[in-house]
Amino acid sequence: MAAAVGVRRDYTPADLRRCARRSGDADQVRRLLAVALILVGGSRSDAAKLAGVTLQIVRDWVLRFNESGPDGLATRKAPGRASIPER
Template sequence: MPPLPLRVDYDAKKTRAAARQTKDGPQARRLLAVAAIYDGATRSEAAVIGGVTLQIVRDWVEKFNTHGRMG
């Protein structure tokens, strides 16, 4: 199964800016992992950044696509 594409109204710069603005540590970690994917990192690399499994990264991408930074 190919990886889920990321939404097109965000990019790495906007996602990192959102990570800097949040006071929620886990949310910042999720956003930084997604920003890495925007920059061309593999989902495996994003999982390492987030300290989670590939399935969790997929869940994060799915929620990010649906709800934006609040996902």
């Protein structure tokens, strides 16, 4: 089993909730609130249940948050080839 990844502490749970209120991206809001729950002492399992995802996805969110802060939790365009336009 892998060791738990720590969450950066330069943002408070209140900061993350404030970012969530300002965000127009519903998926980013869900991610921010899950990370805020972890910061107040909730378990990652609780955060996963709150967000309706698996523990692995919560871990990925924590890694993204640690790397880029709240902006790292914004919905990104999927990688891969661009779609072929219809004729």
